[in-house]
Amino acid sequence: MRTTQLRRVDLNLLVALAALLEERHVSRAADRIGLSQPATSRALQRLRRTLDDELLVRTRNGYELTPRAERIQRELAGILPRLEFVFGTEGFDPRAATDSFRLMGTDFTTSVLGPGLSRRLFHAAPKASMTFKQWHNGVFEDVSHGLVDLAFVAVSADPELHSELLFEERFVCLMSAKNPLADRETLTLDEFLGAAHVMVDVLQGEQSAVDRRLTELGEHRTAALSVPYHTAAVLAVPGTQLVATLPARLVSTLDREELRVVKAPPEVEPMPYLMMWHPRLDDDPAQRWLRGLVRVTAGET
Numbered sequence: 001m002r003t004t005q006l007r008r009v010d011l012n013l014l015v016a017l018a019a020l021l022e023e024r025h026v027s028r029a030a031d032r033i034g035l036s037q038p039a040t041s042r043a044l045q046r047l048r049r050t051l052d053d054e055l056l057v058r059t060r061n062g063y064e065l066t067p068r069a070e071r072i073q074r075e076l077a078g079i080l081p082r083l084e085f086v087f088g089t090e091g092f093d094p095r096a097a098t099d100s101f102r103l104m105g106t107d108f109t110t111s112v113l114g115p116g117l118s119r120r121l122f123h124a125a126p127k128a129s130m131t132f133k134q135w136h137n138g139v140f141e142d143v144s145h146g147l148v149d150l151a152f153v154a155v156s157a158d159p160e161l162h163s164e165l166l167f168e169e170r171f172v173c174l175m176s177a178k179n180p181l182a183d184r185e186t187l188t189l190d191e192f193l194g195a196a197h198v199m200v201d202v203l204q205g206e207q208s209a210v211d212r213r214l215t216e217l218g219e220h221r222t223a224a225l226s227v228p229y230h231t232a233a234v235l236a237v238p239g240t241q242l243v244a245t246l247p248a249r250l251v252s253t254l255d256r257e258e259l260r261v262v263k264a265p266p267e268v269e270p271m272p273y274l275m276m277w278h279p280r281l282d283d284d285p286a287q288r289w290l291r292g293l294v295r296v297t298a299g300e301t
Contacts, residue, residue: 013050016043018080021073024056024063092285094125099286104133104142105152106202107229112249113152116297124293137204143278149287150294151276154202154209163276164291166298171210171264171271172251174237174244179260181243186263192221195243198233199223209271210245217267247271249301273298 019029020040030040048055051072056063065073101121105113110132121130133148140158142148153163173192175182181191193214199221200207214220224242227233233244234251238258245268251261275294281287 010046010050013043013047014076014080014083016040017047017055017072018076020044020047020056021065021069021076024065092289094128094289096127097125097286098127099125099129101128101130101286101290102133102147102149103130103151104135104139104148106135106200107231108247108250109152111231111253112247112301113294113297116300117293120293120297121290135202139203140276143276146278146280149277149281150290153274153276154271155212155274158276160279161276162279162282163274164295166273166275166294167301168270169247169249169273171245171268172248173262173264174234174246174251174254175242175260175262176238176240177258177260179241179243181262182260184262187265189217189219189265189267192243192245192265192268193219195221196224196241197221198225198227198236198242198244200230200233200244200246201226201228207245210268213267213269 015033016029016035019032020026020043023029023032026040026044027037030037033040035043044056051068053068054066055069055072057066103109114132118130121128133142139148139151139153140161143151143161144158152166173181173187173195181187181195184191187195199211202208205226206212211221225236227236230246230250233246234254236242237244238256245264275291277287277291
C-alpha cells in the first residue's frame, strides 16, 4: 500500500477540512470542532498550502467551494466514516454478527458444555457459526498461533496464554454392575490401582488430570485399554471388568442399568477446568461475548 502523499500531510487537518467545507464559514467551523477562530484560520491556510488550492473563495454571498474542494468533499463523505470505524470504539451486535468462532476441547467439552453453549449462541447470534476442532497434543500451540479462539483444558501449561477457571470437576469410577468393586461407595487407592483401567488419552498419552496426580504420589495405574474419547470409555465398560475414571458431570448424563458409579479415591483430586485464550483476544468484543456465554453455560452444568 503506497502512502507517499500521506507522509507530507498532517492528518489532524482532516477534521478541520471537513468542517470548513461543510460550513463554508471559519467561525462556524471553529465552533463545530472546538477550536478558536484564529486556530481554524491557521488550519485553513495550512490546508491551502498543502493542497495547493484556495478551497474556499469569498464571494458577495459568502464563501464558495472551489471545484477541487467539491471533489474533496465528496471523497471525505466516504473516507471519514471509515476512519471513524478504524479508530472508534468497536461494538458487537450478536443479532447481526457473522463471526465464526473456533473452539477446541475433548468430547467432555462437547458433551457437557456443547449443547448449552450452542443453544445460547445461536439464539443470540443466528448468523454466527461455531466449530469445535479436534483435540490433539498441540492445543497450546494452536491457541498461540491464532488457529483456535478458545480452548478448554484441565491444565494451564503455557504462561503466555490467559485462562479462567470455569469449575472444579470431581472424578467417579464407572464400571459394570457385575464388577466386584461395584458395591463400594468409594474405592480405596489400592483398589483403584489394582483395577484394570480403560484410560482416556487426553494429552501426551495420559488422562492428565488423573495420571499426573498419581505420578505426584509415586503411583501408576495399569491401562488395559486406551481410547481417545470419554464416550468410547463409557461404551467399553459394559460386560467387562474395566474401570473408567470419568468426570462426574459426564457420567451424570448416563442412565444405564448395567453400569454402576463409584466415587474415585480421595487421592484423585478434583480437576480444575479452564477456558484458555491468547491475550490478543482479551479486548475483542466478539470474543468477550463468547467467553461470557461460556461462563453462563458452565455455571449451569
